Amino acid sequence: MTYFLVVGVTVAVFAILALSLNIIAGYAGQPHLGQAAFFGLGAYTAAILSTRYGVSFWLDLPAALLVAGLVGVILGVISLRLARDFLAITTIGINFVMVAIFQYVPFFGGAMGIPAIPSPAIGGHEFGYRDFFLTALVLVVLVAALSAYLERTWFGAALKAIKDDEQAAAAVGIQVASYKIAAFVLGTALAGLAGGFYAHFMSVVTPNGFGFPVSVSILSMLVFGGLGTIRGAMAGAILLGILPEVFRFISNYRLLVYGFLLLFMVRFQPQGIVGEDSWLVRRIARLAAVLRTGGARRDTAGG
């Protein structure tokens, strides 16, 4: 049971990360290949606050959210000045530099990281795996609900417009700069939240846990599931999170499979498995339409 709960918590944390990246890369269409840096920022914030200042889990989470979001402002401002490809590489650079800082600045505990992060407690009851899992689920639901809310608001519409055509968006009066920065702040802050939670769950943070490969994993999940959709982010995190657990026998070939999966996915199904207008979604929509009309009028199917 413990094993399932641990896998469950990890999948939930990555679902939050994929959803957070989705706000930046999916809704706003901004390349961001360094989300793990903000995940790490949140984790280290929580780790330092709780081990050195005795701050509780419940205050750590908002603090992690805040710190990651504040650094996210800087990234947002940078994004305004840089062309798309320059920005993509800068975000990779930020990830490498952040890990180097975690690793080499003594304040962050060096290569060994920060151990002995206390478990959260409610009224004297210390968190067990089940409590962690339930909390993680609540967080996923909250972040997904926030994303769903965003999609329906003017904010979400503005981000989509920026993604499609920045100049056209500006021409119709959308404040491109503030919306872009807001997307970065929101996306990075939520990654920080995931980090804060993860630090308490793991009880130790190390620099390598937040390296560039982690950013690639988050992005892979999002792309695999379907960039720009909530269900895509969740499906990607669940499928790619569970896959290596189910197929233990391929563990030696795991990264090979990941790499090829990613490659073939973008080659043949760049919308992701359950993304907008993906093969599977079209099939389901067609099936649903067929069922509704009793299969009588095929020409309206899928529309």
Add this chain to the structure above:
Amino acid sequence: MIGRGQGNLPKRPVLPAAGTGETCVFIPSLVNGITMGSIYALMALGLSLVYGILRILDVANAGAYTLGAYVGVTVFRLTGSWWVALVAGAAVAALLGFILQRFFYVPILAKGPIIPLIASIGVFTALEEAYRLIFGPYIIEFPARVPLPDLRIAGVPVTGVQLLIVIVAVVVLVGTWYVLGHTRMGLAWRATAQDAEVAQAMGIDARKVTGWNFLLGYALAAVAGVLVAINYDAVYPTMGDMPAYKMLAIIVLGGLGNPLGTIAASLLIGLVETFVAAYVGFLLPRDSIAFVALIVILLVRPQGLFTRGAVAK
């Protein structure tokens, strides 16, 4: 052997300039900086050419670097000749580049700018895993002897391999500059880089240009891989890790898609890394210097250090 220790690539401990006083660090640093810069230039040039045509950031190019080293060491064991190894490595890597662009990159070009980058990360990950599974996770030695003598310049040892690296880099870079500037092939490249549609309308076969581009780009990376492997006497699956991303930083600094700017940026980063490590003793590891420089410079000059188009006179 200060020289070899200092110019280390990632994954191996970087030796500080211990035992050398302030006064005698300059020349070794210069030698190392130029050697590193030459290697960076070889690798980054191919990437920059590819970007110039297709506007994609190709992380998988570093997979060719490692592939070159592995093919090189295998051929070297069979033939005992360093230059046959070099040519074989370059040839196999060029083939890989051609296949990748034909079957993966070109078909997904229209699917958004970040998609090819993600695909290339996928390719690179898969390639590294394939090397690990085929050749094993350990370091393979590459004990090739090059026909150049170890020299002492102003009392500083310069190995024959370092000399070879600089010579090959200069030959390749001058050759590329000549091809780009003075041949029909180069003219076609520049035209396609400037405006692919107009170039096509003028009768330039963009498919062919793209194909040659990848052949050349991957071959250059493989040459760099073989030379580095001989220099450090080591081939291992993850040797392309840091170059993969550092090269992206360098081609951005060089003003994306500008070959001459890329070469200048490569030498600059090679020298800055070595001198900062030798004199200042940077707080962060040497490999992050390129990224710190990248972030700082982009904040000051968002268009990169060398603006695009210097070669397209």
